[in-house]
Amino acid sequence: MDDTATRHVRTLFVSDIHLGTRGCQPDLLLDFLKHHDADTIYLVGDIVDGWRLKAGWYWPQSHNDVVQKLLRKVRKGARVIYVPGNHDEFLRDYVGSNFGGIEIVEEAVHVTAAGQRILVLHGDKFDMVIRHAPWLAKFGDVAYDLAIWLSAHVSRARRRMGLPYWSFSAWSKGKVKRAVNFISAFQDAVVADAERHGVTSVLCGHIHQPAMERIRGVEYINTGDWVESCTAVAEHHDGRLELIRWTSPAHVEATLRPPRRLATAA
Ligand SMILES: [Mn+2]
Numbered sequence: 160m161d162d163t164a165t166r167h168v169r170t171l172f173v174s175d176i177h178l179g180t181r182g183c184q185p186d187l188l189l190d191f192l193k194h195h196d197a198d199t200i201y202l203v204g205d206i207v208d209g210w211r212l213k214a215g216w217y218w219p220q221s222h223n224d225v226v227q228k229l230l231r232k233v234r235k236g237a238r239v240i241y242v243p244g245n246h247d248e249f250l251r252d253y254v255g256s257n258f259g260g261i262e263i264v265e266e267a268v269h270v271t272a273a274g275q276r277i278l279v280l281h282g283d284k285f286d287m288v289i290r291h292a293p294w295l296a297k298f299g300d301v302a303y304d305l306a307i308w309l310s311a312h313v314s315r316a317r318r319r320m321g322l323p324y325w326s327f328s329a330w331s332k333g334k335v336k337r338a339v340n341f342i343s344a345f346q347d348a349v350v351a352d353a354e355r356h357g358v359t360s361v362l363c364g365h366i367h368q369p370a371m372e373r374i375r376g377v378e379y380i381n382t383g384d385w386v387e388s389c390t391a392v393a394e395h396h397d398g399r400l401e402l403i404r405w406t407s408p409a410h411v412e413a414t415l416r417p418p419r420r421l422a423t424a425a
Contacts, residue, residue, distance in 0.1 A: 164194060165193070165194055165195065165196055166194060166195055166196070166393075167195075167196045167197070167396075168195060168196070168197050168393040168394060168395055168396070169197065169198055169199070169271075169272055169394045169395060169396050169398075170197055170198065170199045170200070170201065170269065170271070170393065170394035171195055171197040171199075171200045171201070171391060171392070171393055171394075172200075172201045172203055172279070172362055172380075172382050172391060172392040172393075172394075173188075173200065173201070173202060173203065173206075173382060173385070173391045174202070174203030174204050174205060174206075174244070174281065174363075174364025174365070174382040174383070174384065175203075175204065175205040175206075175244070175364045175365065175367055175382070175383070175384035175385060175386065176188060176202075176205065176206045176207075176225065176384075176385045177205055177206075177207075177208045177211070177246065177384070177385065177386055178206060178207045178208060178218075178222045178225060178226070179207055179208040179209075179211050179212040179216075179217055179218055179222065180208045180211045180217065180386075181217060182386040182387075183208075183222065183385060183386060184385050184386065184389055185219075185221035185222050185224065185225050185385075186221060187385065187389050187405055187406065187407075188225055188385045188389070188405075189221070189224055189225060189228060190405065191389075191391060191403075191405040192225075192228050192229070192232070193228075195391075195393065196232070196235075196237070197232075197237060197393070198237065198238065199237065199238045199239075199240065199269075200229070200232060200237055200238070200239045200240070201239075201240050201241075201242065201267070201269065201279055201362075202229075202239065202240070202241040202242065202261075203242050203244070203279060203280075203281055203362065203363065203364045203382055204242050204243055204244020204245070204246075204247065204280075204281030204282075204283070204364055204365065205244035205245065205246040205247060205281065205364065205365065205384075206241065206244075206247055207246070207247045208246045208247070209246055209247050209248070209249050210246050211246075229261070230259050230260075230261075233259060233260040233261060234260075238262070239260065239261045239262070240261075240262050240264055240267060240279075241258075241261050241262065241263050241264070242264055242265070242266055242267060242279055242280060242281055243263065243265075243281065244281035244282075244283055244364065244365060245281070245283035245286075245365070250263055251265070266278065266279060266280040266281075267279040267280075268356070268358065269362070269394075271394050271398040271400070272394070272395075272396060272397060272398035273397065273398025273399075274398070275359070275360055275398060276358045276359070276360065277358065277360040277361065277362050277378075277380070278352065278353050278356050278358045278360070278361045278362070279361075279362050279363075280349075280352075280361070280362075280363050281363060281364055281365050282345065282349055282363035282364060282365035282366065282381075283365050285345055285348035285349050285352065286345060286365060286366070287344070341366075342366060342368055345365075345366055346370075346374055346379055347374075349361055349363055349379065350374045350375055350377045350379055353377045353379075354375075354377065359376070359377055359378060360377065360378040360380065361377060361378070361379060361380065362380040362381075362382065362392065363380070363381055363382075364381060364382045364383070364384065366381065367383060367384040367386060367387060367388065368381055368383065368388075369381055369382065369383030369384075369388045369390040369402055369404070370383075370402075371392070371400065371402045380392055380400065380402070382402075383402075383404075388404065388406075389404060389405050389406045390402060390403060390404050390405070391403050391405065
């Protein structure tokens with residue numbers, strides 16, 4: 160790898176890495192961090208997945224490498240600010256302290272080079288399931304895996320019993336519709352919070368849906384995640400914000416070209 164291919168930006172925002180889970184994509188993230196340096200890095204929650212680690216220790220070397228890479232950036236002078244999420248809520252007890260130079264804060268207001276004020280938060284407090292039934296969310300992780308497993312067995316059993324076909328896809332379409340409602344309710348609540356704070360921009364994570372769009376005059380930015388979307392947000396030296404998708408090592412060759420920009424959220 161050529162070191163000159165590293166882009167220097169003013170600020171990086173990364174969230175929902177979920178270290179400690181099999182879904183995490185540490186290699187793509189390491190590649191991304193190798194190609195991006197920043198004065199300030201915001202870790203916008205769910206960086207380490209405490210829920211999954213509690214259920215069973217999973218911590219391969221590559222996950223360690225991500226932590227080491229971030230700590231190396233601190234040593235090289237980057238300011239790293241960690242806004243805990245719900246999967247790393249144990250860190251909320253440490254708000255105001257710092258670990259290896261990483262500052263832990265509840266939420267932050269970032270001011271860009273252009274003077275734009277951005278409220279930075281993870282977003283789980285606007286997730287009604289997490290807020291009112293956290294046990295359901297934890298159960299949901301398991302239930303989802305179980306539902307996929309069950310559907311395969313249910314359809315086979317029904318076939319064997321001569322029962323009509325039960326459509327998993329029809330059932331999941333209903334799920335998708337509910338998911339869309341969930342996303343818009345979440346975005347509405349986040350935007351309302353920005354309005355309460357008197358800022359015109361808000362940046363969050365949590366729902367794993369990268370976005371950069373205007374909602375009721377508020378710029379709504381979601382960093383996405385490093386499980387599926389592999390996205391991050393960068394602030395350039397002129398204050399311009401960019402949503403970067405880093406989904407294949409092909410980007411190693413493409414770093415000198417401007418990265419693809421996402422139009423809207425999925
Ligand atoms: Mn979360």
